């Protein structure tokens with residue numbers, strides 16, 4: 001599986017650690033930046049990651065900024081993206097099981113890197129449940145009449 005990863009300056013150190021962790025587990029990891037702790041604008045890396053998930057050049061994505069909100073807001077502007085914010089393992093499980101998030105977003109300033117590893121592990125291991133949740137995620141992009 002090929003994973004795309006990105007962060008802004010607030011998540012840069014986590015991104016470095018998590019990239020090594022994922023490579024160690026055998027994943028191919030494509031890094032969309034940023035490349036340092038120098039202040040930058042999260043949309044500059046979020047949009048390229050979203051496009052790569054949408055066009056299938058990576059299978060899934062992981063994104064981090066300070067709170068996770070800027071990344072999630074930007075990523076979810078893309079029609080093919082379901083970016084879900086998770087800050088503990090239970091939400092990491094549910095964001096795949098119920099929402100089939102194709103990009104996992106984490107708040108680097110509010111979790112430890114160890115917690116981030118566990119959240120990623122459970123999100124990658126969990127299967128989408130389908131059923132009523134398929135109907136619900138199909139309704140996200142366009143309003144459907146009853």
Ligand code: RB5
Nearest residue numbers: 010065066067068069070
């Ligand atoms: C950077 O200071 C911070 O605003 C950013 O990482 C993120 O939290 C935005 O949503």
